[in-house]
Amino acid sequence: MAVYHELVIAGHYDLARGFVMGFLTGKASPGPAIFSRERGIRRVSLGEKMLAWTGIHGTAAHVIVDEGVAGDLIRDITMAEEEIGLKVISNRPIEGAAFGFHFKVFARVYGEQIKRILGSAPSGLKISYEKAPEEKVDPDARGVEAYTPSHEYEYSAKGTAAGRFADIYPLFGKLLEHPLVEVEEMELEYKD
Amino acid sequence: MGNVQRWIIPILAVLLVAGFSEALAEQQHATRESHGGEAVHDAIFEEGHGEAGNAHGSEALGKSLPLWTMAPFVGILLSIALLPLFAPHFWHRHFGRISAGWALAFSIPFLIVFKGEALHEILHIYLVDYIPFIILLWALFTVSGGIHVGGSLRGTPLLNTILILIGTVLASWMGTTGASMVMIRPLLRANRERKHKVHIVCFFIFLVSNIGGSLTPLGDPPLFLGFLHGVPFFWTFSLLPHMVLMVVALLIVFFIVDTRYYRRDKDMQEATAGEKQPIRIEGLYNLLFLGGVVAGVLMSGMWRPGTGTSIYGIDIPTQNLVRDLLLILMGFLSLRVTPRRIRSANEFTWFPIKEVAYLFAGIFMTIIPALAILRAGSEGSLAFLLDAVKEPVHYFWVTGVLSSFLDNAPTYLTFFNSALGRFFPGTAESVAVGQLIAEQSIFLKAISAGAVFMGANTYIGNAPNFMVRSIAEESGVPMPSFFGYMIRYSIPFLVPLYLVVAFVFFR
Numbered sequence: 234m235a236v237y238h239e240l241v242i243a244g245h246y247d248l249a250r251g252f253v254m255g256f257l258t259g260k261a262s263p264g265p266a267i268f269s270r271e272r273g274i275r276r277v278s279l280g281e282k283m284l285a286w287t288g289i290h291g292t293a294a295h296v297i298v299d300e301g302v303a304g305d306l307i308r309d310i311t312m313a314e315e316e317i318g319l320k321v322i323s324n325r326p327i328e329g330a331a332f333g334f335h336f337k338v339f340a341r342v343y344g345e346q347i348k349r350i351l352g353s354a355p356s357g358l359k360i361s362y363e364k365a366p367e368e369k370v371d372p373d374a375r376g377v378e379a380y381t382p383s384h385e386y387e388y389s390a391k392g393t394a395a396g397r398f399a400d401i402y403p404l405f406g407k408l409l410e411h412p413l414v415e416v417e418e419m420e421l422e423y424k425d
Numbered sequence: 426m427g428n429v430q431r432w433i434i435p436i437l438a439v440l441l442v443a444g445f446s447e448a449l450a451e452q453q454h455a456t457r458e459s460h461g462g463e464a465v466h467d468a469i470f471e472e473g474h475g476e477a478g479n480a481h482g483s484e485a486l487g488k489s490l491p492l493w494t495m496a497p498f499v500g501i502l503l504s505i506a507l508l509p510l511f512a513p514h515f516w517h518r519h520f521g522r523i524s525a526g527w528a529l530a531f532s533i534p535f536l537i538v539f540k541g542e543a544l545h546e547i548l549h550i551y552l553v554d555y556i557p558f559i560i561l562l563w564a565l566f567t568v569s570g571g572i573h574v575g576g577s578l579r580g581t582p583l584l585n586t587i588l589i590l591i592g593t594v595l596a597s598w599m600g601t602t603g604a605s606m607v608m609i610r611p612l613l614r615a616n617r618e619r620k621h622k623v624h625i626v627c628f629f630i631f632l633v634s635n636i637g638g639s640l641t642p643l644g645d646p647p648l649f650l651g652f653l654h655g656v657p658f659f660w661t662f663s664l665l666p667h668m669v670l671m672v673v674a675l676l677i678v679f680f681i682v683d684t685r686y687y688r689r690d691k692d693m694q695e696a697t698a699g700e701k702q703p704i705r706i707e708g709l710y711n712l713l714f715l716g717g718v719v720a721g722v723l724m725s726g727m728w729r730p731g732t733g734t735s736i737y738g739i740d741i742p743t744q745n746l747v748r749d750l751l752l753i754l755m756g757f758l759s760l761r762v763t764p765r766r767i768r769s770a771n772e773f774t775w776f777p778i779k780e781v782a783y784l785f786a787g788i789f790m791t792i793i794p795a796l797a798i799l800r801a802g803s804e805g806s807l808a809f810l811l812d813a814v815k816e817p818v819h820y821f822w823v824t825g826v827l828s829s830f831l832d833n834a835p836t837y838l839t840f841f842n843s844a845l846g847r848f849f850p851g852t853a854e855s856v857a858v859g860q861l862i863a864e865q866s867i868f869l870k871a872i873s874a875g876a877v878f879m880g881a882n883t884y885i886g887n888a889p890n891f892m893v894r895s896i897a898e899e900s901g902v903p904m905p906s907f908f909g910y911m912i913r914y915s916i917p918f919l920v921p922l923y924l925v926v927a928f929v930f931f932r
Contacts, residue, residue: 339898374517376774379602379888380784382509382895383517412620413903 237398238303239269239421241323242294242310246270249294249319256306266302267402269295273409274330275418297327297398326424331395333417334408335364337387343413344368344388350407358396358404366390486542487801487846490794497531498791502831505784506885510907520780524787531791546793549739554653554838555789557749561649562600563778564718564752569603570773571711571763576704580616582683585625586676588612589632593672596637597644599715605634605889606771611704613900621686623904626897627914628679632672634889635881639668639874643722645887647828647837647876654841655858656869658726663866667874667930674922708767714755721751777892788835799842802850811847818931820844821871825879825923829886837876844868871931878923882915883907 242249253266267274274297298306307321314320338344354360367389374383394401398421408414504523508516516523535543578584592608599607612629616622638644641661642652648661725748733742798805803812814823824840848865849857861869880887884894884907894904905913 338901339895340901343901371514371517374514376776377606377772377892378517378780378895379777379892380505380509380780381513381517381520382891383513384895384899386899413901 235399236300237297237327238300239295239297239323239325239327239423240303240306240321242296242319243292243322244294244317244319245292246294248317249296252310252317252319253294253296253298253306256309257302260302260305265299267297269297272406273416273418275420293322300326327398328422328424329396330398330401330405330419330421331393332401332405332419333391333393334414335389335391336411336414337389338413339384339387341386341388344386347388347411347414350404350411353407354394354404355396355400357400358394360392360394362390362392364389364391486539486546487794487797487799487805490798490806492798492806494531494794495791495798497527498788498795498835500530501527501784501787501791502835505832506830509885509891521783524783528787528790531793535793545738546797547790548737550789550793550796552736552739552741554650555785557653557745558646558649558785558789558834559778559782560749560752561643561718561722562602562646562781564756565600565603565643565715566606566778567756568711568714568718568759569599569607570768570771571708571714571759572607573707573767573770574607574611574704575707575770576702577611577614577617578702578704580612580619580622580625580687582680582687584615585612585683586680588615589625589629589679590672590676592629592633593637596633597640598719600643601634601638601645601887602777602889602892604637605629605893606773608633609893609896610771610900613897613902617900619687619690621690622902624679624682624686624914626893626902626904627910628675628682628918630890630893631675631881631915631919634893635887636668636671636675636878639664639877641719643719645877645880646834648873650834650838651841651869651873652722652726654838655855656862658723660862660866660869661873664870664874664877667870667878667926670926670929671878671922674925675918678918707770708763711759711763714759717755717758718752721748721755724748724751777888781888785834788832792835792838795839796842799839799846800850802846804850805846807843811843814840814843816931817867817871818927820868821875821927821931822923823875824872825875825882828876828879829882832885833876833880833887837872840872840876841869844872867931874926874930878919878926881919883911 242253250268253268257266269275274295303324307324310317310319310321336347338347348366351360351366367387369387371383371385371387375385394404401419405416405419409416501524504516504520504527508520508523532543532547536547539546588608588611592604592612595607596604609626609629612625613622616625635645639648639661642649642656642658644661648656651661652658725744728744728747730743733740734746735741795807798807799811802808814820820840824836827839828836844861844865845852845854845857848868849860852860881890884890898904904910
């Protein structure tokens with residue numbers, strides 16, 4: 234099972250991103266690089282988040298890479314540190330991660346899609362529900378209404394998924410991509 | 426919920442009987458003073474039948490009715506506003522009973538205390554307002570439900586803007602509900618593969634489900650109620666500048682917003698390549714029946730044969746009877762010639778009309794005291810409202826804000842009557858409406874624009890809003906919550922434009 238590391242690279246975000254992507258392109262067997270800001274993964278610095286909200290580029294990039302890539306990436310950034318103005322200020326191995334999600338859909342087709350996504354989660358993941366998945370069918374509510382809107386089909390739930398990063402990240406990505414699922418920021422747990 | 430409903434309505438009815446008795450005593454006292462002891466209901470029927478008699482009767486009634494006789498009216502409007510949000514399935518199952526409950530809570534004590542006069546008022550509002558109103562909505566709904574727009578184009582910003590513009594234009598001629606029903610599915614199909622599409626549905630609600638209906642009495646129920654009360658068919662064209670300002674500004678903003686989102690939805694451009702299917706419109710012959718509906722309504726506003734039928738002292742002019750028969754005929758012809766397949770493709774059912782019929786039966790019953798009080802002008806219990814709402818801009822905002830949260834048709838009727846009561850108290854409605862248009866038309870424009878435009882502010886402002894939201898949700902659009910819609914869409918996009926409309930037209 235791959236071990237993932239979160240690196241915090243101080244410097245201009247776009248520059249750090251460009252460097253990492255270039256580094257991975259030049260590698261023979263590149264692993265994934267997950268930029269926390271772009272994928273809804275909670276970062277440590279609140280100040281940086283506020284900068285991102287204002288549209289001002291942050292001064293650090295949080296990137297998650299696998300163990301095999303992390304060492305080489307840190308080495309290369311350190312070698313070019315003075316020329317490119319980037320510096321790895323943190324390297325933390327990730328133990329696990331968790332995120333909250335909720336959804337309420339009104340058509341079977343979407344209910345089935347979400348069931349498939351949740352059903353495909355690896356067995357090592359723990360999905361706990363604050364509001365258990367509930368499927369309601371009200372045949373009286375079939376059709377279009379103007380003043381008394383109600384849906385024939387409803388499927389809803391609110392829960393939290395937790396587990397090893399390698400297991401949870403694919404599920405997180407699939408739910409994030411689904412337009413009818415609200416996914417909260419993923420929180421990382423570190424080994425140290 | 427059921428227990429509350431079971432107890433509140435009878436208690437309210439008992440209180441209303443007691444209150445009405447007191448109001449009757451006051452009314453008889455006032456009438457004796459002003460008419461030498463002549464009973465007011467005798468005066469009504471001796472003075473003349475129909476509108477003139479009704480105007481005087483309503484005015485006398487309105488002077489004596491206390492404010493709280495409007496409680497069932499407020500109750501039914503709040504039921505329509507709140508129950509879909511907090512108890513949708515309960516509301517869906519019991520809306521007819523709840524509407525009937527509020528109607529009975531008012532009508533039983535009203536009939537017990539005011540007897541013949543009450544019967545006359547009730548028959549008047551049902552024959553003059555409710556029945557033609559339902560016939561028109563039924564005809565428009567039936568005819569527009571026979572037109573199906575099939576196929577799918579790619580939901581580019583330009584195409585989306587054009588589809589919304591077409592819906593906006595159609596709304597004034599087939600009603601906001603009909604235009605929404607015809608246009609929402611093609612728009613959703615065109616944008617099926619796009620990730621960001623909530624804004625498209627919200628702008629559709631703004632323009633097709635509301636603002637687009639402001640040009641003719643067919644467009645939006647409030648304007649048809651105005652027409653039934655004597656506002657000429659083409660008078661509503663005077664709202665064209667107001668409408669154009671709103672429509673052009675919103676379409677420009679929509680195009681900019683949609684272009685931004687479209688650029689983000691890059692995947693969609695590849696995913697839908699080759700999925701284009703040409704637009705195919707079926708059931709176009711229903712446009713002929715739509716023309717028949719327009720002609721029928723126009724005819725009733727222009728043809729004055731001077732004959733009619735009288736039912737319990739209520740005049741029903743021949744032209745109105747002919748109009749209603751023509752509308753029914755157009756609906757039946759549409760049903761007869763349109764294949765069931767086309768209606769199925771629109772997911773056409775009679776349920777929306779059943780909703781309108783049941784709920785407006787309650788609304789029109791319970792609105793009687795509100796209208797009577799307003800017609801009494803400064804001598805009625807709502808004199809404080811007339812004193813507070815003085816300028817056209819006040820009418821625009823007050824009618825509009827109330828239309829945002831209550832249904833816009835009764836809200837329009839309420840402020841339409843408040844304007845008549847303010848400027849022409851005691852004048853027969855047919856005369857007063859003409860005078861209002863000739864001398865104070867800016868007030869009527871403000872009321873009309875407020876009622877129609879601001880129905881877009883919330884999901885509950887106008888019937889098609891909820892319908893469009895439901896269809897979009899079932900098509901996988903993550904529509905915002907009640908407050909989310911207001912905070913993210915209607916307040917930032919519509920309120921600044923209302924300020925411009927108020928500044929330009931109603932200062």
